[in-house]
Amino acid sequence: MNIHNYEKLWLIAAMLLIIGFIVTITYGSVGLGIAMIDDSEETIDPNALEDHERFGDLGVHQTGDGEYDVNIRAYQFNFEPGSSALGVHDPIVVPENSEVTLYVTSPDVIHSFSVVGTNANTMVVPGEISVMTVEFNEAREYGILCNEYCGSGHHGMEGVIEVVPEDEFHLFSVAGVDAPESAQAGDEVEITATVDNDALDADSAAVSLEIGEETFENELEVDAESSASTTFTVDTGALDLEDAVDIDWTVTVEDGSEATLEDGSASGSIALETDDDENDDTTDDDNDESDGGDQ
Amino acid sequence: MSSDADALERHIGHDEFDPVGTLALIGIYFLILLLMWLFMYFVEFLGNDLTVVGMI
Amino acid sequence: MSAYIDQFPEEAKVIRSAFYASFFALALGAAFGLIQTLHRTDFVRIIPAEMYYTVLTAHGVLMVVTFTIFFLVAIFTWAVTTSLDRGVEDIRFTWSWYGLMTLGTAFAAIAILAGFTDRTEISADVLFTFYAPLQAHPMFYVGLVLFVIGTWLAGADWFRSWWAWKQENPDKRIPLPTFMVLTTMIMWYLATLGVATSIIAFLLPWSLGLIDTVNPTLTRTLFWFWGHPVVYFWLMPAYMMWYIMLPKFSGGRLFSDPLARVVFVLFLLLSTPVGIHHQYLDPGIAEGFKFIAMTNTMFLLLPSLLTAFTVVASMEHGARQRGGEGYFGWLGALPWRDPVFTGMALAGLMFAAGGFSGMINAGMNINYLVHNSLWVPGHFHLTVGTAVALTFMAVSYYFIPQVTGRRLASKQIALVQVVMWFVGMTFMSNAMHRGGLLGMPRRTAEPEYAGFQFETAIGTVGELNAQIALGGVLLTLSTLLFIVNMSITALNDRDDDLPSNTIPEPLSGPNEAPLVLDNLKLWTAIAVVLVIFAYSLPLASIVERGGLFGPGGDAFPMFLELADSFGFALVGETLSAMVSSLLETLRTVV
Structure with missing residues (x-):
């Protein structure tokens, strides 16, 4: 077969180019450790x-x-x-x-x-x-x-x-909140928040409680991969309630922990008892619907 | 339409034809490929951080 | 010496019909292309966003299946009859495969276009790749099957011609154009096994409700088993034109017949065992398989790089015979006023650029940078969208007069048309490549996001969009000029001075080529072995991991819910268990 010398030269150059490409990719894989998506995981339904x-x-x-x-x-x-x-x-x-x-x-x-x-x-x-x-x-x-x-x-x-x-960055979440379902207007109520720390280090959480129009904040030290609780004592008499029948509350932990935003807060409401208990049924419903409010 | 034979000034056979022009063009193409490859791999790709690394 | 229509009047009719079918698809595909380019760049939005995907499916399928492959069967029939100098063995058989391909196209097209109306449940918004669990109406899959069977029969027709010719010419070398057709078709038979298995064994029964689930990784892998060689199926007729027509129109002769044969043999061997390079970022496929696919892919560059030299040298030969001088001065001696030559030469130039972005796509880890970004359509609009499409349009200016006997309506408009395509594609493709590097996704109706913006180092997103839209408009105008020019030509006066239908002899002829190059059985066998090497382990591993019918999941949308699927699922599980235990046994034995 009669191949012109220039064409032989090009054939060699082309082969060098191809090998050069493969070498570059291999350097990326082996030298720099760039891994490909592969079959390391089992299949899933x-x-x-x-x-x-x-x-x-x-x-x-x-x-x-x-x-x-x-x-x-x-x-x-x-x-x-x-x-x-x-x-x-x-x-x-x-x-x-x-x-x-x-x-x-x-x-x-x-x-x-x-x-x-x-x-x-x-x-x-x-x-x-x-x-x-x-x-x-x-x-x-x-x-x-x-x-x-x-x-x-x-x-x-x-x-x-x-x-x-x-x-x-934090991995806190509100694991549960213990709050009374109802209270007499003017009484003190206790709301206890339990916070999970999923991180592998102990961390200090700023837990805040919004109730009525007020905000309270407690510092809480939570060990690695465990829970801790803190209790807020609120004098309902000091809250500006006007004619409300329920007091809404929300417990939030550490604004920085958006990763767990969904569990990052919990809320519910406390029914205010006045002279009669007509609202009992509805307040129960409110609490049931609340997002993890009394777990 | 066809330019088969019209406008031909001469006939050149296989042995008397050295495609120097082709060699020059393809040499330039080779250089472009090489430089563009290096640019794409080492500047565009490796400079495009986040990169997937193996489990270390 | 005479024009093709005088030599083979019956064959000319079939070829004509195939050209017209391909032009019809091109016109429709271009209209959809215009809607898309203006929609995604937010210049004109005349359709709701979700309809974009129906438009995109139609654009993809019409352009890369209907336009390219109908054109291919036309010029392959021309190549075989011209180079063997004999008509087809039975013209009724030729019409039958043409009919089957047309019927298949109609089925698939109806299923896709039905997506535009709510009056029917039928749709096929699955894009060209039809990845399960996205599901199309069964009519879509049936259409594809009929179309592919049509191409198989077309190949049989050309093999039949060759066998008949060989009986009469036992000692002659296979003429180069026929050699190119035969090697391409062997590659096609091998490659279509993948898509045929995917559709007939899995997707069609699944769309009919006969089986409940499919294995998405398996059908996807079988798609790419075919999906990469199909790009060479588009490209090989363009290469054939560059090898045998470009020298003719440059006023020269093919530099080397033996090397052309070597190139086509390399394509036959290497086109198929590379498809996994489309799946570099797929989970469930081991890195090792991806690396092997990459190595094969990189060596597949070789025949294209060799082609670049041979084809340019043939042009240079023509230019020097026409009086061209110097290292670069000869370029000026080329017939740039001839739209056939200029279209092909510009197509080849763009392929050089598309070749480069293809080299990036081929690289395993650098694929993270460009995978499924706008870079990818930027790449293939240079390759299939220009190297192939522009070559096809350019040679049409030669072929349509040859097979109709009519005078070309306007050579000047033809020249404007091919240049306009080149300019339009330069704008569109360059901007697409750049957009891809910023992370802009492909196949997305409205790539505008609420949570982030694309960061540009040079220029702006608005400027990229403007270039894409401008390029798209120029390409549509170019297509319009082409269609109008061709339509007038088809109805034009008879041309009694058509050039004769000949192919000039190569400078280095077939007798210089080693005989073994014509041993098609040998090359077929090696190609099969390479495919087995490249695919048996990945396919076995995919089936072993997910089962033949996958680890569960539903179809989207679900076309049929049948109660009798239980029995079939049972068969599937049994089969899957059998394959798994077979694998286990093999492993123990080894």
Whole structure:
């Protein structure tokens, strides 16, 4: 076969180029440790995510010093947690200087989980769990979007990751609040809040109680992975109640712990007893509907 | 339409034809590919932090 | 010496019909393209956002399945009949595969277009990739199956011609154009096994309610088993045009026939075992399989890089015969006023750029940067959208007069048309690549987000959108000029001075090529072995992980709910268990 010398030269150059490309990619994998999404996780039943040890417990979990897991459900057409722009779910909140492993799966169709303007980008396939470990070294916000067509609302599927300074990051949640269902106007009531600390270090929580128009705040030291309680004593006579029949209260822990916003507060109401108890039935209902108010 | 034979000034056979122009063009293309690859990998890609790392 | 229509009047009719079908798809696809480009850049929004995806499905399927493949069967039929210098064996058979392809297109198109109306439940808003668990109406899948069977029969037609010719010419080398057709078709037979299995074994029965669930990773992998080689199925006819028509129109001769054969053999061998590079970011597929796919993909660059040299050298040969001088001065001696030449040359130039973004796509970890971003449609509008589409439009200015016997309506408008395509695509594709690097997603109706904005280092998002919209408008105008020019040509006067339908001899002829290059059985066998190497372990692993029918989940939307699915699910589980135990046994034995 008659191949011109120039063409032989080009053949060699082309081979060198190809090998150079493969070498570059291998350097990225081996030298820099850039890992691919792979088959390290077992498959999962997309119709039973809530029974799964990981996806039954969505959100941020600390696994070590500066190491966190985030379990995320990508579904038509939101990320849970993540899709906070329209108030559907909490944002994903992680601390600065952390190594975070994102676990993402889908209960319906194929999605993606892509952190905008970065290399954190994975397909999310029902039945499979995508795992990405990334390092967050800068306190800032990142957008998340789905870049795989997933149905008619695909373009609205977005979310946010908030990377906050370390001292503003907490894993507190309000585990329960013990409050009386009713009280005589003018009496003192005691409201006891129990706070969980899911972090692997003891942390000091600022617990606040809003009741009537007043706000009270207690400092509470909570050990690593445990709970602690604090009691607020409120003189209902000192509250500006006007003609209210109920006193609404809300317990919140540490504004910085958005990661657990959903359990980050609890609220309920106390029925005010005057001369008769006509309102008893309705006040019971109020308490039942309250968000974890008397667990 | 066809330019088969019209406007031909000469006939050049295989052995008397050295595609120097092609070599020059393809050499430039090679350099563009090489430089663009390096730019895309080491500037655009590696500079595009967050990057997925293995479990350490 | 005479025009094609005088040599093969019967074949010319089929070829004509195939060209017209492809132009019809091109016109419709372009109209949808315009709606999309103006919608997603927020210049004009005449449809509700959710309808964007119906438009996108129609644009994708019409352009890359109907337009390209109908064009391909037209020029492959031309290539085989011209280079073997014999008509097809049985013209009724030729019409039958044409009919089947048309019927298949009609089925798929009706299913897709029904998505525009609420009067029927039928829809197929699944895009070109139809990833399960997104589900289309069964008619969509049936249409695809009929279409693919049509192409299989077309291939059989060309093989039949070759076998008949070989009986009469036992000692001759396969003529280069026929060689290109045959190698491309072998690649196609091998590749379509993937999509055929995906549709016939899983997606169609699932859409009919015969099975409850599918394994999304498995059907997706089978799709890409076909989905990458299909890009070479689009590209090979364009390469054929560059190898045999570009030298002709440059006034030169093909530089090397043997190397052209080597290139097509390499495409046959390497086009299929690479599909997993579309799944670099998929969970459930081991990194090792992805690396192997990458290595194969990188070597698949070789035949394209060789093509660049051979084709440019053939053009240079023409230019020097026309009096061109110097290192670069010869470029000026090329026939730039000829739309056939200029269209193909500009298409080739854009392919050089598209080749580069393809090299980035091929890189395993750098794929994190660009995967599913606007970069990707930016890339393939350079490759299939220009290297292929512009070459096809350019050669149409030669072929339509050849197969109709009519005079080309306007050579000047044709020249404006090909240049306008090039300019429009430069704007659109460049901006898409840049947008992709900012993280803008592809396939998204309204990429405007409430919680964040895309950060640009240079320019603004508005400027990128303006370029995309401007490019899209120019491309639509260019398509319009093409369609009008072709329509007038088809109705024009008879041209009695058509150039004769010939292909010039290469400089280095087929007799220089080693005989083994023509051994199609050998190359087929090696191609099969490579596919088995690349795919058997990943497919086994996917089935072992998720089962043949997946770990559960529903269809979206669910078209049919049938009560009798239980029995089929049972069969599925049994099969899956059998495959798993087979794997276990194999592992013990090993």
